[in-house]
Amino acid sequence: MFALVDCNNFYASCExxxxxxxxxxxxxxxxxxxxxxxxxxxxxxALGIQMGTPEFKCRxxxxxxxVAVFSSNYALYGDMSSRVMRLLGKLAPExxxxxxxxxxxxxxSFTRFNLADYAQHIRKTVRLHTGIPVCVGIAPxxxxxxxxxxxxxxxPEYQGVCVLSTAEEIQAALxxxxxxxxxxxxxxxxxxxxxxxxETAADMAEASAPWIRKNLHIVGARIQAELQGKSCLEMxxxxxxxxSICTSRSxxxxxxxxxxxxxxxxxxxxxxxxxxxxxxxxASMLTVFIATSPFDDSGNRYWGxxxxxxxxxxNDSRTILRAADKxxxxxxxxxxxxxxxxxxxxxxxxxxxxxxxxxxxxxEEPVQNExxxxxxxxxxxxxxxxxxxxxxxxxxxxxxxxxxxxxxxSCYTTLWNDIIEVKV
DNA sequence: TCTGGGGTCCTAGGACCC
DNA sequence: TCTGGGGTCCTAGGACCC
Numbered sequence: 001m002f003a004l005v006d007c008n009n010f011y012a013s014c015e016x017x018x019x020x021x022x023x024x025x026x027x028x029x030x031x032x033x034x035x036x037x038x039x040x041x042x043x044x045x046a047l048g049i050q051m052g053t054p055e056f057k058c059r060x061x062x063x064x065x066x067v068a069v070f071s072s073n074y075a076l077y078g079d080m081s082s083r084v085m086r087l088l089g090k091l092a093p094e095x096x097x098x099x100x101x102x103x104x105x106x107x108x109s110f111t112r113f114n115l116a117d118y119a120q121h122i123r124k125t126v127r128l129h130t131g132i133p134v135c136v137g138i139a140p141x142x143x144x145x146x147x148x149x150x151x152x153x154x155x156p157e158y159q160g161v162c163v164l165s166t167a168e169e170i171q172a173a174l175x176x177x178x179x180x181x182x183x184x185x186x187x188x189x190x191x192x193x194x195x196x197x198x199e200t201a202a203d204m205a206e207a208s209a210p211w212i213r214k215n216l217h218i219v220g221a222r223i224q225a226e227l228q229g230k231s232c233l234e235m236x237x238x239x240x241x242x243x244s245i246c247t248s249r250s251x252x253x254x255x256x257x258x259x260x261x262x263x264x265x266x267x268x269x270x271x272x273x274x275x276x277x278x279x280x281x282x283a284s285m286l287t288v289f290i291a292t293s294p295f296d297d298s299g300n301r302y303w304g305x306x307x308x309x310x311x312x313x314x315n316d317s318r319t320i321l322r323a324a325d326k327x328x329x330x331x332x333x334x335x336x337x338x339x340x341x342x343x344x345x346x347x348x349x350x351x352x353x354x355x356x357x358x359x360x361x362x363x364e365e366p367v368q369n370e371x372x373x374x375x376x377x378x379x380x381x382x383x384x385x386x387x388x389x390x391x392x393x394x395x396x397x398x399x400x401x402x403x404x405x406x407x408x409x410s411c412y413t414t415l416w417n418d419i420i421e422v423k424v
Numbered sequence: 425t426c427t428g429g430g431g432t433c434c435t436a437g438g439a440c441c442c
Numbered sequence: 443t444c445t446g447g448g449g450t451c452c453t454a455g456g457a458c459c460c
Contacts, residue, residue, distance in 0.1 A: 031428035038428070056426040072428085099460045186458050217434065219458075246430055295427060342429090403428095432459075441450075 001107035001115065001138055001165070002235075004145040005088055005122060007081075008133045008153065010101035011039035014080045015070050017131035018412045026067040030055055033250045033403040034071055071405040079413045083130050091122050096235045104145070106235055107138055119161040139164040139173075142233045143226035146183040147173050147201065170229060174202035184223045189216055201227055241350060242279055247271040248289075248342025251401040255338045261290060262325060266395035268343040269317075269324035276315035276345060277380060284313045284347030286320065288327040293339040302338075304331035313349065316372055317379070320345065321395055341401075 007013060011029040016022050026043035030036065037053050047065055049058055055069070062069055081100045089095045092105035110118055119136035126134050137149025144164055151173060152162035164170045180190035182201050192215060193199075198207050205227040213221045222232045247268040255261060265288055276283055289305035306327050310319065324343055382391050410418035 033426095033428065035427050052427090054427040059426090102460080184458065188457065217457090219434070240432095242431080244431075248429065250428065293427080340428095404426095430460085432457100434457080435455090437453090439450100439452085442448090 001111055001140055002142050002145040002231075003092070003105040003107045003115075003119065003122075003136055003138045004098075004142070004149045005103050005105060005126075005134050005136050006149050006153070007084060007101035008135060009039055009041050010081075010132070011070075011072065011077055012041040012044070013132050014077050015068070015073075015409055016041065017080070018076075018409070019068070022068050026065055027070070028062070028067055029070045029072055030407070032072060032405075033252060034406055035250065038072065069407055071408040073409050073411065075411045075414050076409065080130060080132065083413075084126055084132055084134070087126055087129055088122070091125065094235055094237055096237060097239070104142060104235060115163045115165070116161050119163065120159070123160050133160070135160045137162050137164075139170070140229050141226040141231040143183050143223055144170060144173070144229070147177050147181075150177070150181060167229075171202065174205055174227060175200060177201040179204055182223060182227070184219065189220065192216075241281060241348065243348055244344055244346040245272050245275045245279070245283075245348070246342060246344045247275070248340065248344075249401070249403055250340045251338065252404045253401075254293075255401050256336060258328075258332050260400040261328060261332060261338060261341060263395065263397040263399070264341050264401045265290075265324050265328050265343060266321050266393065267398050268341065269321045270393060270396045272343050272345045273315055273317040273320045273376075274380065274383075276320075276348070277376060279348070280351050281348045282313040282315045282351050283320070283345035284310055284349070285345070286310055286323050286327065287344040287346065288324050288331065288342070289344075290328070290331060290338050290341045292336050296337070296339075300336060302333055302336045304333065306331050307346075313347070315351065316376060317393055321393055325395070 012027045015029060016027055024043070025041075026047055027041040028037050028044045028049060029039035031038045034055060037049060037051065037055060037058070040049055040051065044067055047061065047067070049061065049067075055062075061067075077100060085095070085097050085103055088103050088105060092107065093109060094106035096104040098104055107115060115138050119138060122136055123134055126132055135149055135152040137145045137147065137152050139145040139148045148162040148164045152158045152160055162173075164173050177200060179185055179193045179199055179201060180187075182204065185193070193204065196207075196211075198204050204212075204224060207224065209221065209224065212224050216223070225232050249264070249268070251264070255264065285307055287305060287307040289303070291303045292301050294301070308323065308327055310323050314320065379391055383389065412418055
């Protein structure tokens, strides 16, 4: 048996934990650059505010109903997430952290107990220790646990817990779940399935297996098996090493000069290098992209992207910044109003894994020696101790393109100076 | 005026090998 | 007219997730 524990309206709940006076008020959280609504409290959902709506399109509604609006504060959400996950890790023998606000727990050894009671215990414990409300779904496969969780979340009479253990319970749950609400079925596939009169999860479980295999491929076939109670997706106890790392941002305003883009790209490249070192990986390839607004109808849209091999696999900020700058030179076009840029490092392998690609011309091989590695270590250590950005390469500069973040809450759990501001 | 960011997996097709 | 069989690797694009 798998349990899926999912935090309710996670980002909104994090904000609310430190602003208890908002506990009955509608709360929303905006995406980076204060662009779209990406989290809503139940009260905000009740007002008809849709997920992903641009903030400017519902500004009047937000104002009219006195909605508390927050910029996204990932330092806070990340820290709250690890607190929740640490607790969950103590409540089950095995845990898979699936996303910032969800985890699967292995309930196999709990089946001789009352699973619903234990799920309530999980909810109460997490709520008491972190302030975050969660729902729990329990079932014989991960896909069914997702369905159980959804039912627990949407129906208050379940009090946050839904256990599917008998065939009858599973069938009833499948009947009431629409095909587009199944984990792994997105917009395109729902359209395809609905056209075939496959409208509920129950329909999908009974559908022709060869047809599913042909049209939804192996991924769809697995989902179907999981709906039938045959578990195909195992617990992943250790997070697999990342295959690529991306840092990208929309700009707070349009940027048109090469100099400003160079600063942005250098900053993103620097962040990628830091993330690489945190993963203890090195990258062999680098992609840079720059883009105008996709909503620009003036006919001057542009999407420039290029990938190049790094001179050698590395996680050294200096090498990566230099390579990124060179790529940028190649894709920059004059006279465009750029709104976004990004850097992706790929071809990742664990550092010192032995799978290093050697140069055909060893004399060109830079002396990637101990000293370089120690320099990067020292940079990271200083920034860890004294705060991000205390030391950085000169090319990194975020003045021009900074995203908007007008309604940022405090970093209540990670910065001493911010903790003092909590009102009692 | 104003529209997010960061990932994974799978398939098809092209290029290559013997 | 007619022209084999069995593979691998890489990339782009499409689907999905949070």
